[in-house]
Amino acid sequence: KQEVTQIPAALSVPEGENLVLNCSFTDSAIYNLQWFRQDPGKGLTSLLLIQSSQREQTSGRLNASLDKSSGRSTLYIAASQPGDSATYLCAGSQGGSEKLVFGKGTKLTVNP
């Protein structure tokens, strides 16, 4: 059964800092890995989708990588801004199905 872990659970950084959020999963037979952002009281917004044949995706100041052999994905945020404050979640599919398993998220606070 796929399990997804995100460490740390919370992170506080000063504005302008580059940072890395971590996601680890137990089943390397993963179809894809998605990163989401969730603002308080809101739904999730997809940030990046890394498909099983890819190793990374980039969008603006965000870069996500996927290493299936080590069971890890990282989300890199460059030059963080207060508006980046949110909870970031990763989700992976269980091998052989479209079931999605979410990590519990990392709550990021970027201080001005």
Add this chain to the structure above:
Amino acid sequence: EAQVTQNPRYLITVTGKKLTVTCSQNMNHEYMSWYRQDPGLGLRQIYYSMNVEVTDKGDVPEGYKVSRKEKRNFPLILESPSPNQTSLYFCASSLLRTGGGTGELFFGEGSRLTVL
């Protein structure tokens, strides 16, 4: 505008009173799914559907029913709600990838349900 719409957004009900949370998407997505989000437990998948009349259990299906009679709609039914079903519920949809797995997931705004 591409969107996933859930209704109601907020609901307070009593134990045993049947309720339905509707979900509709306008993106012609094959895949639709329901999740519940609870403090300390994160997001957990309840049911998912890969197309009309095709549904499968997620990790926490007990106490819930779904149906997929039309491609755009995927209602979540609580036949006899209990207090442990008090939660924040999300519906999501995506295209299905040819090689397997889902594409980018689009989420609704959430439905906060309280069962007294």
